[in-house]
Amino acid sequence: MKKAPFYILLIWVAAGSGSCKKWLNLKPENGIVGDEFWNTKEQVDAAVTGIYTSLQLNTELFFIWGEARADMVTPAVRASQDELDMVNLNMLPNNSFVNWRSFYQSINYCNTVIQMAPGVLQKDNTFTREHLNRAVGEAQAIRALLYFYLVRSFGEVPLKLDATLSDKNIQNLPKSSSAEVLEQIVSDLRNAEAGLPMTYGAIDQDKGRVTRYAVNAILADVYLWMDRYEDAIRECDKIITSNKFSLVSGFNFFTSIFYLGNSPESIFELQFDLQRLNPFYTMHHPDNRRWSASQLLPENVYGIDMVSPVPQADARGDERSFRSTDFTIWKYIGADDNGDNFRERDQSFAHWIFYRYADILLLKAEAMNEMNQPLEASRIVKTIRNRANAIDFKIMDSLNKEPMSVYILEERQRELAFEGKRWYDVLRNAKRNDYRRRQLLLDLAARSMPADRKQAAFNRLLDNNSHYFPVYFYELQTNKLLEQNPFYK
Numbered sequence: 032m033k034k035a036p037f038y039i040l041l042i043w044v045a046a047g048s049g050s051c052k053k054w055l056n057l058k059p060e061n062g063i064v065g066d067e068f069w070n071t072k073e074q075v076d077a078a079v080t081g082i083y084t085s086l087q088l089n090t091e092l093f094f095i096w097g098e099a100r101a102d103m104v105t106p107a108v109r110a111s112q113d114e115l116d117m118v119n120l121n122m123l124p125n126n127s128f129v130n131w132r133s134f135y136q137s138i139n140y141c142n143t144v145i146q147m148a149p150g151v152l153q154k155d156n157t158f159t160r161e162h163l164n165r166a167v168g169e170a171q172a173i174r175a176l177l178y179f180y181l182v183r184s185f186g187e188v189p190l191k192l193d194a195t196l197s198d199k200n201i202q203n204l205p206k207s208s209s210a211e212v213l214e215q216i217v218s219d220l221r222n223a224e225a226g227l228p229m230t231y232g233a234i235d236q237d238k239g240r241v242t243r244y245a246v247n248a249i250l251a252d253v254y255l256w257m258d259r260y261e262d263a264i265r266e267c268d269k270i271i272t273s274n275k276f277s278l279v280s281g282f283n284f285f286t287s288i289f290y291l292g293n294s295p296e297s298i299f300e301l302q303f304d305l306q307r308l309n310p311f312y313t314m315h316h317p318d319n320r321r322w323s324a325s326q327l328l329p330e331n332v333y334g335i336d337m338v339s340p341v342p343q344a345d346a347r348g349d350e351r352s353f354r355s356t357d358f359t360i361w362k363y364i365g366a367d368d369n370g371d372n373f374r375e376r377d378q379s380f381a382h383w384i385f386y387r388y389a390d391i392l393l394l395k396a397e398a399m400n401e402m403n404q405p406l407e408a409s410r411i412v413k414t415i416r417n418r419a420n421a422i423d424f425k426i427m428d429s430l431n432k433e434p435m436s437v438y439i440l441e442e443r444q445r446e447l448a449f450e451g452k453r454w455y456d457v458l459r460n461a462k463r464n465d466y467r468r469r470q471l472l473l474d475l476a477a478r479s480m481p482a483d484r485k486q487a488a489f490n491r492l493l494d495n496n497s498h499y500f501p502v503y504f505y506e507l508q509t510n511k512l513l514e515q516n517p518f519y520k
Contacts, residue, residue, distance in 0.1 A: 069147045069148070069150055069151055069154070070151065070154045070155065071151065071154070071155045071158070072151065072155050072157060072158035072162055074151070075144070075148045075151055075158065075162075075163075075166050076166070078140070078143065078144050078147075078148070078166075079144055079166050079169050079170065081140050082137065082140045082141055082144065082169070082170060082173055083173075083239070083240070083301075083302075084307075085133075085136060085137040085140055086137060086173065086301055087301060087303065087307060087309075088133055088137075089133050089134060089137060089177075090301060090309055090310055090383050091310045091314070092128065092133070092134075093180070093383060093451045094311075094314070094322075094383075094449070094451050095114070095117065095128055096128075096180065096184050096451070096454070097450075097451030097452055097453060097454050097455055098322075098449060098451060098453055098454065099114060099117040099118055099128075099454075100117060100118065100120060100454045101453035101454040101457060101475060101479065102325060102327070102453070102475050102478040102479040103324065103325055103328070103332075103444065103448055103449060103453050104322050104323065104324060104325060104360070104449065105118070105322070105323050105324070105325050105326070105358075105479070106118050106321065106322065106323075107320040107321055107322055107323045108320070109319050109320060109321045110321045110322065111127075111321070113126045113127050113128050114128065114321060114322075118479070119480065119481075119484050119488070120476070120480075120487075120488050120491050120492070120497065121484075121487075122500065122501055122519075123501065123519070124501040124502060124503060124504040124507065124515065124519055125503075125504045126501070126503075129185075129500040129501055129502075129503050130503040130505070130506075131181060131185070131188070131503065131506070132503075132506075134177050134180065134181055135189075135191065137173070137177055138174055138177050138178070138191060139191070139194060139195050140170075141170040141171070141173055141174035141177070142170075142174065142191065142192060142193055142194040142195075143194040143196065144166060144167065144169075144170040145167050145170050145171060145174075145194075146193060146194045147194065148163055148166050148167055148170075149163060149167070151163070161226075164225070164226030164227075165226055165227060165228060167223075167226060168222070168223035168224075168225075168226035168227040168241070168246075169223070169227065169240065169241045171219040171220070171222055171223040172219065172220060172223040172227065172241040172245065172246050172249065173241060174219055175215075175216040175217075175219040175220045175223070175249060175253075176249055176385070178190070178212055178215065178216050178219075179216055179249065179252070179253055179256075181212070182209050182212040182213060182216070183256065183455050183458070184499065184500050185499050185500050185502070185516070186209050186496070186498075186499035186516065187206040187207060187208055187209055187212070187499075187516075188206055188207065188212060189204040189205065189206055189207065189510075189513070190204070190207040190211060190212055190215055191204060192215070203509075203510040203511065203512045203513075204510070204512060205512040205513065205514070206513060206514065213253065213256070213257055216253055217250070217253060217254075220246050220249055220250045220253070221250075223241070223246050224243055224246045224247070224250075227241060227242055227243045227245075227246060228242060228243065229242055229243050229244065229273075229275070230242065234293050235293055235302060238292075238293040238297045238298075238299065238300050238302075238382075239293070239299075239300065239301070239302040239382075241299065242298075242299070244269070244270050244273065244275065244276075244298055244299075245298055245299035245385075245386065247266045247267075247269045247270050248266070248270060248298045248299060248385075248386035248390070248391055249385075249386070250262075250263075250266040251263045251266035251267045251270075251391060251394050251395070252386075252394060254266060254398075255394055255397060255398055255459065256455075256459055258401070258463060260398040260399075260401050260402050261398075261402070263394060263395070263398040264395055264398045264399065264402075267391050267392070267394055267395035267398070268395070270298065270388070270391050271391065271392070271395070276295060276296060276297075276298060276387075276388040276391075277295045277296065277388065278296060278388060278389060278392075278414070278415070278418045279294050279295060279296045279418075280418060281346030281347075281418050281419045281420045282346070284346045284347055284351055284368075284419070285350075285351040285352075285361070285362070285365065285368040286367075286368055288384070288387065289362045289363070289365075289381055290365070290366065290367075290368075290381070292381065292382040293382070294387075295388075296387045296388040296389060297384060297387050297388075298385075298386040298387055298388065298390075298391070299384075299385045299386050300382040300383060300384040300385060300387075301382055301383040301384075301385065302382055303379075303380035303381065303382055303383075304380050305377065305378070305380060307380070308377070308379045308380055309363070309379055309380060309381060309382075309383065310379075311363035311364055311379055311381060312364055312374070312376050312379035314363075315359060315360045315363055315364050316359075316364055316373065316376075317357055317359055320359070322360060323357075323358045323359065323360065324352075324353035324354075324358040324359065324360050324448075324449070325358070325478075325479070326358055327478060328348070328352075328353055328355075328358075328448075329348070329349060329355050331478075332348075332441075332444055332445055332448075333345040333347070333348035333349070333421075333422065333445060334421075334422035334424035334425070335422075335424075336422050336424075343420060343422055344420070344422070345419055345420065345421045345422055345445065346418075346419045346420050346421075347419050347421075347445055347446060347448070348445070349370070350365075350368060350369050350370035351368055352448040352449060353448070353449075354370040355370075356370065360449050362381070362448070362449050362450075363379075363381040363449070364379065364381070366378075383451075384450055389415055389446050389447075390443075390446070390447060390450075390452070392411050392414065392415060393411070393412070393415065393439060393442060393443050393446060393447075395411060396408040396409075396411040396412050396439050397436070397439050397440075397443075399411070400432055400435050400436055400439060401432075401436070401463075403432055405428075405429055405430060405431060405432050405435035406429050406430060408429075408435055408439060409427055409429030409435060409438075412427070412438065412439060412442050413427075415442060415446060416442065419445075419446070421445070425438070425441070436460065436468075440456060440457070440460055440471070443456050444456070457471050457472060457475050458472070458498055462495075462498070466495065469492070469493075472492045472498070473489055473492055476488040476489060476492060477489075491518075494518050496516050496517050496518035497518045499516055499518075500516070501515060501516050501518075501519035502514075502515050502516060502519075
């Protein structure tokens with residue numbers, strides 16, 4: 032894949048970073064390229080800023096990769112044919128949403144910081160080893176996060192760990208196995224953890240930059256994907272026992288977490304503001320939306336209270352995560368928690384949340400249940416449900432592992448709706464123990480597919496390779512070492 036030289040891209044990305052939060056204001060001077068750039072700590076900081084800015088350009092894919100093939104969303108009138116093909120599990124190698132180029136561009140920014148920043152120690156005597164370790168740690172952690180998205184979405188991907196600094200450095204690579212990629216992810220995160228701070232001294236930085244707790248959150252997720260349950264619990268406990276995070280009350284669920292952002296529950300979220308808007312207005316606003324909430328949510332996911340004199344409602348459901356009157360996805364474009372007012376187009380700056388405290392608690396519950404501790408897992412789940420005033424319309428069997436695993440998966444669906452988690456959650460549970468619970472994928476398709484497409488979807492899902500994206504056609508044309516996912520040959 033041909034790429035523009037890194038320095039040209041860095042200047043373009045970092046130049047746009049001045050519109051983000053205050054800590055994103057550093058940028059390289061126009062015209063600084065090559066060896067002239069890597070001379071000062073300020074230039075290193077600008078390069079790290081460029082990494083975060085590049086992540087903002089991937090936000091749409093974070094949402095679509097995690098939600099389109101699942102059962103929480105449905106395509107709306109403005110959805111493209113490529114999006115419809117994803118929903119119907121009918122993707123081809125020319126589907127624009129399987130193009131991984133923007134991810135590898137961000138990975139290249141990370142690789143360049145990791146490779147070039149150490150040399151600044153000899154050029155700037157105010158640049159400390161601690162500062163270097165922090166910069167490299169941020170780059171390693173974000174590289175790991177990006178590869179985690181890639182390996183869960185494609186299965187096998189090229190593992191590029193050195194920087195492409197110019198066209199002369201372009202190197203074609205074959206795909207690495209998912210096991211190799213996952214081991215590199217763990218290695219990156221382990222190395223990053225030691226050099227990263229627990230706090231940067233400001234809320235927007237503690238939530239918007241990678242801290243040691245963000246590394247623990249990613250590691251917990253990775254370990255659970257790898258079925259390393261004790262390791263996952265250990266990482267969750269580092270966050271839980273820190274006492275730095277807490278669940279937001281159900282009353283403040285929408286306003287604190289999604290409208291204002293950087294809540295006490297947040298661990299790592301991608302920051303947007305008035306000048307750097309997110310893509311969600313055009314994705315979800317009723318006037319031109321591409322995605323809507325599934326109409327199954329009110330009854331099948333959150334439940335409807337038909338018994339109480341004053342009906343109870345899950346604080347995460349209607350008018351918080353979605354709006355039942357027209358099935359608008361509310362988390363990212365709503366301006367209140369009663370479903371009345373939208374954000375204006377120029378106020379589309381809801382953050383993208385990678386990890387928050389409730390997610391970590393549920394990851395721990397899942398790991399504990401897999402270690403045959405369903406009762407202990409149920410207590411964690413009840414904590415989540417109590418804060419949400421959740422409706423007990425399904426029975427929680429807290430004494431048996433199998434039904435408890437289903438309940439935890441459903442609770443993640445309720446808690447983390449539209450946060451890019453659903454497909455990965457279902458696939459993680461389905462593939463465990465040599466796909467013993469493949470039925471989870473079939474049930475998901477049964478809920479989300481049009482009737483005339485269900486059987487075709489069932490047949491596809493019987494092939495494990497269909498659970499991962501095809502390699503984009505352009506990558507195959509330009510890199511002859513790549514092989515197509517066998518399902519799409």
